[in-house]
Amino acid sequence: MTEPLPILVAEDDDDINRLLCSVLRAQGYAPQPAYSGTEAQLYLAQRDWAMVLLDLMLPGKRGEELLADIGATSGCPVIVISARGEQQSKIAALKLGADDYITKPFDLEEVAARIDSVLRRYRRLPQTALPRLLRHKDLTLDADARIVAVADAELTLTAREYDILALLLSAPKKLFTKANLFESVWGEEYMGGGENVVNVHMSNLRSKLAKANPAEEYIETIWGMGYRIKY
Numbered sequence: 001m002t003e004p005l006p007i008l009v010a011e012d013d014d015d016i017n018r019l020l021c022s023v024l025r026a027q028g029y030a031p032q033p034a035y036s037g038t039e040a041q042l043y044l045a046q047r048d049w050a051m052v053l054l055d056l057m058l059p060g061k062r063g064e065e066l067l068a069d070i071g072a073t074s075g076c077p078v079i080v081i082s083a084r085g086e087q088q089s090k091i092a093a094l095k096l097g098a099d100d101y102i103t104k105p106f107d108l109e110e111v112a113a114r115i116d117s118v119l120r121r122y123r124r125l126p127q128t129a130l131p132r133l134l135r136h137k138d139l140t141l142d143a144d145a146r147i148v149a150v151a152d153a154e155l156t157l158t159a160r161e162y163d164i165l166a167l168l169l170s171a172p173k174k175l176f177t178k179a180n181l182f183e184s185v186w187g188e189e190y191m192g193g194g195e196n197v198v199n200v201h202m203s204n205l206r207s208k209l210a211k212a213n214p215a216e217e218y219i220e221t222i223w224g225m226g227y228r229i230k231y
Contacts, residue, residue, distance in 0.1 A: 005050035037061030071097030113179030150212035
């Protein structure tokens with residue numbers, strides 16, 4: 001079984017740190033909170049990290065110093081999450097090596113989508129072959145025949161509905177944002193109309209699953225964040 005990717009969360013605000021760690025766990029990552037620049041520096045020296053979420057205004061060692069150190073040593077991707085919204089702060093952070101810059105207050109779904117997007121660019125996400133037969137409860141998906149069945153009764157799905165279900169089943173513990181789903185299934189950048197497209201296809205898919213077995217729920221909605229397989 002593949003180990004979840006470790007992500008360091010350097011943020012001194014307890015509530016924000018816990019929120020970010022919660023989002024990361026829901027996405028299937030392994031977050032490690034750090035509440036000061038000094039603490040983050042210790043964690044950075046202990047192991048390799050898939051990513052760092054970095055606040056700039058940290059006690060102890062400041063975020064800018066950490067960002068420069070990361071660029072000079074590990075080179076792992078960094079997303080700055082800061083209350084500083086000035087253009088100059090963003091430009092300075094990007095010049096120091098940040099891969100993305102998110103301004104507080106932030107949208108959880110946007111943060112989740114940007115994390116996945118940056119990790120894809122770094123090719124850090126495990127590229128494993130999709131199993132040919134996926135099972136969950138009484139639901140089966142045959143990737144060779146592209147057949148989905150509930151309790152041995154075959155469902156008629158569109159190509160997009162099939163791809164959405166296959167993606168969710170391929171990583172059943174992971175929470176997929178609408179941006180994740182749209183970019184993975186449609187292969188296009190998630191823009192304004194993407195949310196409605198995902199909503200319609202997801203609604204149709206869930207309706208077909210519910211009709212096949214009204215007593216069971218296969219996909220759950222995590223409000224404000226996205227979808228995942230329901231256990």
